[in-house]
Amino acid sequence: MAHIKQTIGNVEIFVIHDAEIALPVTRSFPDVPVEAWAPYQERFPEAFSGADSMRVHFECYLVRSQGQTILVDTGLGSSNTNPGTVINVGGGTEGELLSHLQSAGFQASDIDTVFLTHLHPDHVGWNVTRSDAGESVTFPKARYVGNQADWDAFDTPKDSEVFGYDWWADTMTPLKRLGVLELVTGETQLTSEITAIPTPGHTPGSMSLAITSAGEKAFIMGDVFHGPAQVTESDWVFHYDVDPDLAVQTRNRMLDRIEAENAAMAVCHHSGFGRVIRVEGRRYWQAM
Ligand SMILES: [Zn+2]
Numbered sequence: 001m002a003h004i005k006q007t008i009g010n011v012e013i014f015v016i017h018d019a020e021i022a023l024p025v026t027r028s029f030p031d032v033p034v035e036a037w038a039p040y041q042e043r044f045p046e047a048f049s050g051a052d053s054m055r056v057h058f059e060c061y062l063v064r065s066q067g068q069t070i071l072v073d074t075g076l077g078s079s080n081t082n083p084g085t086v087i088n089v090g091g092g093t094e095g096e097l098l099s100h101l102q103s104a105g106f107q108a109s110d111i112d113t114v115f116l117t118h119l120h121p122d123h124v125g126w127n128v129t130r131s132d133a134g135e136s137v138t139f140p141k142a143r144y145v146g147n148q149a150d151w152d153a154f155d156t157p158k159d160s161e162v163f164g165y166d167w168w169a170d171t172m173t174p175l176k177r178l179g180v181l182e183l184v185t186g187e188t189q190l191t192s193e194i195t196a197i198p199t200p201g202h203t204p205g206s207m208s209l210a211i212t213s214a215g216e217k218a219f220i221m222g223d224v225f226h227g228p229a230q231v232t233e234s235d236w237v238f239h240y241d242v243d244p245d246l247a248v249q250t251r252n253r254m255l256d257r258i259e260a261e262n263a264a265m266a267v268c269h270h271s272g273f274g275r276v277i278r279v280e281g282r283r284y285w286q287a288m
């Protein structure tokens, strides 16, 4: 499988595909009438799999900067690492992160830092591996960086019920038990080229990576956007946004910044990098 690779100054970024599903647009965006999607289905056919169905990717990003190898999110996971995942989120889909990591030329042991944009189940699926010997971290040399506000929000039995299974016990509490979890607040530098920045709304502790190298800029943004249409329709609310108003504010703030800085952008549920362009005054996603 060909791997998308993007270079931002001296930083190398590989898109590592974990999984893909088809989801009805009316389930992802219950307040948006189905006919409002038509112009985006025409403009971005690759993002849809039918008249009312969007292709939802589960992508991870491997970032190399200044000798550090950073994995952004760990995807949907598999029934081995996370027994509930394939049934409840992925509709029977098994994540393929590890084999795609390998075919891109990397091993799990190459990862220095696992950066978790937020702590929803489809972004932490491969955190932990289970075998007869017990549970262990899937990326044995990595520290795992997550956000304190997401930890505080989801570390309750109630929130496991939202997704129908206890992803938290499967994928997050083991990190704490094994002593590899680092919870951060505010801006946090990962290398001098890469900074984690707060982009809350989708979840309270959602973070993005701001990458600046040799005069070039990019943002990897987790679930600030769910597909290219939201670059134009930034007030469309995604079903799982925890604080929809704040999510809209964050989306608009990031669009202003990406446009002003002429930055590249990537998200987790649509594949590849894009830029923000203007057509007749409106913003649109343009794939790079
Ligand atoms: Zn999410």
Ligand SMILES: [Zn+2]
Binding pocket: 120, 122, 123, 223, 268, 269
């Ligand atoms: Zn997600």
